[in-house]
Amino acid sequence: MARARSGVAVVPAVKPANTTRAARARIEALQLSRQLCFPLYAAGNLLGRLYRPLLDAIGLTYPQYLVMLALWERDARSVGELGETLFLDSGTLSPLLKRLEQAGLVQRRRAIDDERRVVVALTAQGLALRDRAADVPEAMLCRIPLKGSELAGHREKMWSLLHTLQQAAADIAD
């Protein structure tokens, strides 16, 4: 049996590293069914697909819908505030907001007190769209076979996970 040069009895040196017990455990942790990230990723994609036909009817994409939800809740916000609310940066929001402006739903103007900031505000048309969007949540619930309590459970878990991940991202950023 092979031995380390020191003479101390250790794991056989000729044994490939990926056949140790610990290495096998790490390999097994790569199974799709053991991931948290995969069902989260796939469920997000599926939800987007389920929303699409409903949002097509009011001329919005899924991220655009989220921006409108944010503005209906609190109007006249800067790009940065919207990004903080939705966890998106200017690279995503700038072109998206331009498309919403092209569609006549929002207006973008520089803040008077600080010309670096761009304030996004609803137009009359953007505000009016809320009445048509008001049918969307109910229509989605009809499409998803979940009891009210299950839905609430999922929602609570998702918000909890979101806050945990947000904390993790903040910690990495130092």
Next chain:
Amino acid sequence: MARARSGVAVVPAVKPANTTRAARARIEALQLSRQLCFPLYAAGNLLGRLYRPLLDAIGLTYPQYLVMLALWERDARSVGELGETLFLDSGTLSPLLKRLEQAGLVQRRRAIDDERRVVVALTAQGLALRDRAADVPEAMLCRIPLKGSELAGHREKMWSLLHTLQQAAADIAD
């Protein structure tokens, strides 16, 4: 007080539709904090951002990592089978698989028995990458402040939600 032309007492006709009790309830259902879709969407984005530095080290994007996980689990699968596993279609997978082939991690070849199908198989390099990827799950767990039980709870909820949404999507498709 205004009345309907029929003379039957109804909700005042002059009252705007969006001030009825039911309409207010639908409007309130548009709040971001009441959504399931939003934390799911945002958590997916955040997870991708947390994975990125780890996956950069082995030259993969997040969706590419998922494809490799699928292939490490079961090699030599058609594009359609991979799509079914990962809930993605050829429009996403075709260019992604080409990039994996360019990187020397997989080989794509037409099936002998049915030339419509493209079989994706790991190269020696692609198989070898698994050993380096084996550190990723543990590194992610270190970054996310979750107890093992919490993690398992989230994972179970996410898989449950994924299956529910998959059912909903299948029902829509008829």
Next chain:
DNA sequence: CGCAATTGTATTGCACGCAATATAATCGGG
């Protein structure tokens, strides 16, 4: 066997999502 319908991928076009970079406005120390 012939041919229309079906199946499996690829391609196209558009909209994200984000790192890296650029640019303009503001702030702050000297």
Next chain:
DNA sequence: CCCGATTATATTGCGTGCAATACAATTGCG
């Protein structure tokens, strides 16, 4: 008051996601 550092947004480049479309291989019906 000036100039370097900081802040807020925009732009660029690349890689997804996905509907719509195209196309080749296969199937199935007469």
